Amino acid sequence: MTLNVADARPAGPAGAPPLLELRGISAAYEQVEVLHKVDLAVPTGKVMAVLGPNGAGKTTMLKVITGLHEPTGGDIFLAGRCVTGAAPVDLARIGLCSIPEGRGVFPNLTVSENLWMATYRGVSRKEIEEKVFPIFPRLKERRTQAAGTMSGGEQQMLAVARAIATNPAIILLDELSMGLAPLVVDQLYDVVGKIAETGVTVLLVEQFARTALAVADLAAVMSGGRILQVGTPDEIAGDLHSAYLGG
Amino acid sequence: MSMNSVNADGQPAPARPAGEPPTVPQGVPTAGPPPSFAPRHAAIPAATQDRTRQFTADVGALKLRAPKSMLDTQLMWLGVGLMLVGIVMGIGAYFMSHGTTLILTQNDAITLGLSAIPVSLLGFALFIRYSLSTFMRFWLARLIAAQQTPQAAPAVAGPGTDATAVLPTTPAGH
Numbered sequence: 001m002t003l004n005v006a007d008a009r010p011a012g013p014a015g016a017p018p019l020l021e022l023r024g025i026s027a028a029y030e031q032v033e034v035l036h037k038v039d040l041a042v043p044t045g046k047v048m049a050v051l052g053p054n055g056a057g058k059t060t061m062l063k064v065i066t067g068l069h070e071p072t073g074g075d076i077f078l079a080g081r082c083v084t085g086a087a088p089v090d091l092a093r094i095g096l097c098s099i100p101e102g103r104g105v106f107p108n109l110t111v112s113e114n115l116w117m118a119t120y121r122g123v124s125r126k127e128i129e130e131k132v133f134p135i136f137p138r139l140k141e142r143r144t145q146a147a148g149t150m151s152g153g154e155q156q157m158l159a160v161a162r163a164i165a166t167n168p169a170i171i172l173l174d175e176l177s178m179g180l181a182p183l184v185v186d187q188l189y190d191v192v193g194k195i196a197e198t199g200v201t202v203l204l205v206e207q208f209a210r211t212a213l214a215v216a217d218l219a220a221v222m223s224g225g226r227i228l229q230v231g232t233p234d235e236i237a238g239d240l241h242s243a244y245l246g247g
Numbered sequence: 248m249s250m251n252s253v254n255a256d257g258q259p260a261p262a263r264p265a266g267e268p269p270t271v272p273q274g275v276p277t278a279g280p281p282p283s284f285a286p287r288h289a290a291i292p293a294a295t296q297d298r299t300r301q302f303t304a305d306v307g308a309l310k311l312r313a314p315k316s317m318l319d320t321q322l323m324w325l326g327v328g329l330m331l332v333g334i335v336m337g338i339g340a341y342f343m344s345h346g347t348t349l350i351l352t353q354n355d356a357i358t359l360g361l362s363a364i365p366v367s368l369l370g371f372a373l374f375i376r377y378s379l380s381t382f383m384r385f386w387l388a389r390l391i392a393a394q395q396t397p398q399a400a401p402a403v404a405g406p407g408t409d410a411t412a413v414l415p416t417t418p419a420g421h
Binding site (some may be wrong): 079081167170 | 296298299301302303305306307309310311391394
């Protein structure tokens, strides 16, 4: 199965460039190359799910996009402008928001204090709470509780809530379902669906395909550091077995 | 590679569909009719278009720094050098003024000594900018990472403390 690069660049609305685009991205850890000329485009306001087994390079790809890992080749484009080499802090400030694998909440801070971290984009604490607590009433109940003492699902809710609070243009979601019960995963993906309905562009990376495909507009399969297939969720769902297991 | 697994009765477990979370108990019907993954929405809300426009403008205004070059390292060493030069100038000025009784030479030594101060300060500023700022950034990142990992057992346990009572704990949900 090979990728036609034209397939990887779905047209944005009214011919606008994709909000996020990778062109020929390669990345390595020391001498070991883990991404091999990855091409991927996420149109404005769409949800793209990148699926693939462990070690496919999905997390590394997200790290490259956020500027945390320097690519060895290729370019990253945001809204049509090449931003390869931009500092992670600058990308976060303009609205590229990443929810890392393992939640990334501050365990010693309370729920409210974790949410207040989003004030770096100039949003007031009150606005953040008014925006987030209606979506996650559970967090409101636990606003004074230390984040580290909450369950994994609640911590993941907090991570998603903090992302929403920053009013992002693009959200990168890394393994939302990791270590969580299926019921909690479904709840979280419901929220992701609602975020997506507001038009935020979402790139989510997931091992468990079915849940991710339910909220995605486009999907890609990644394995061995390469994008193997890009298509609609229906197309990808039909080829999942061969994509994961080969053949 | 064999993908077969065995259930509690020793019988081969039914294969799990690709993409199914492994935490779903075996035998629980999860799939039902094949799901349809129709595109979620076609039109982009107006508020999003505003946000996208703002994002596009922000991306346009983004100042991209050139990748860290040799120049940074050279400026750091220049800072170290200027600091040393300032110190040497100060010491030199001391010996210069004490090695003569001529007022004019002593005035020169004072001028030299005073000039050493800004030279050293400039060197210090360059050194801070191009070395310690990087270090401080890493230190801050490390501090945050340390906060996010579960607390380990204290390095030094008090007398009579049971070492097994302070084993590292894993946060709930992990």
